[in-house]
Amino acid sequence: MTAPLLEGSGITKRFKRGGESFAAVDDASLTLGLGETLAVVGPSGSGKSTLARLVLRLLEPDAGAIRFEGEDWLALSGGTLRHKRARMQAVFQDPLAAFNPRATVESAIADPLRIHAVAPRTQRREQIAELLRRVGLDPALSSRTIHEISGGQRQRVAIARALASHPRLVVLDEATSALDVSVRGQVLDLLARLQAEENLSYLFISHDLAVVHRFAHHVAVMDGGRIVETGTVDAVISDPQSRIARTLLAAAPRLNRKA
Ligand SMILES: Nc1ncnc2c1ncn2[C@@H]1O[C@H](COP(=O)(O)OP(=O)(O)O)[C@@H](O)[C@H]1O
Ligand SMILES: [Mg+2]
Known part of the structure; x- marks a missing residue:
């Protein structure tokens, strides 16, 4: 097996809230292979966007390691980092804010x-x-x-x-969440086609398990900054292990086979 495109371990980021420090991302580890989509799902405030920003190096972690294309991604700086950023791009929820x-x-x-x-x-x-x-x-x-x-x-x-x-990796942080259902489907189809054409990898941040089911291969479930469950999308949807995965599943009635 070839080395994964992206590998994070022990990623931790603390913020202050009301004078007290808390871990918005707490000891998170993830692996993403070439041409694959890893979804990160979780309720609002669970740390998904913070994790995305850490992977993108828009934020620096307090602890942990990230390897990207076999390199120590956190060790890069200056011109080397700028150059290498071409290989990891992002699309966010609100395109009006991005432009x-x-x-x-x-x-x-x-x-x-x-x-x-x-x-x-x-x-x-x-x-x-x-x-x-x-x-x-x-x-x-x-x-x-x-x-x-x-x-x-x-x-x-x-x-x-x-x-x-x-890029080899595109981080999609709720990139289709603000779109109408039909437009969202078309953009997801486009992303899937581009992935197939270029063997692109996606880190797909979403709160919507139904979209994740359709789009991703693997899923990491976040709750309170921690990754509480990982697996193939089919495994997590057919047999969720964590409380939060069961809650997200209950909110996606079409997927909830036990309902
Ligand atoms: N720059 C920041 N400073 C302080 N707290 C933050 C900052 N960014 C995010 N948070 C907090 O970290 C937690 C996780 O936020 P976020 O990663 O945006 O969650 P999600 O994307 O899953 O909704 C939330 O409690 C949020 O309020
Ligand atoms: Mg978010």
């Missing part, structure tokens, strides 16, 4: 092409058109501004921007 709403679609996607020097300037326009086609958007959209396009289109632009630097 300058007055920016054009073209400039939103051009940023990573420029920062990661993926394409020479003369080829940038063609690369942007190609990225838009890959996420199912008409390249003619590139002159529109972010606030002029629909929520689903914006999330596709966010995916195109994430793909621009040729």
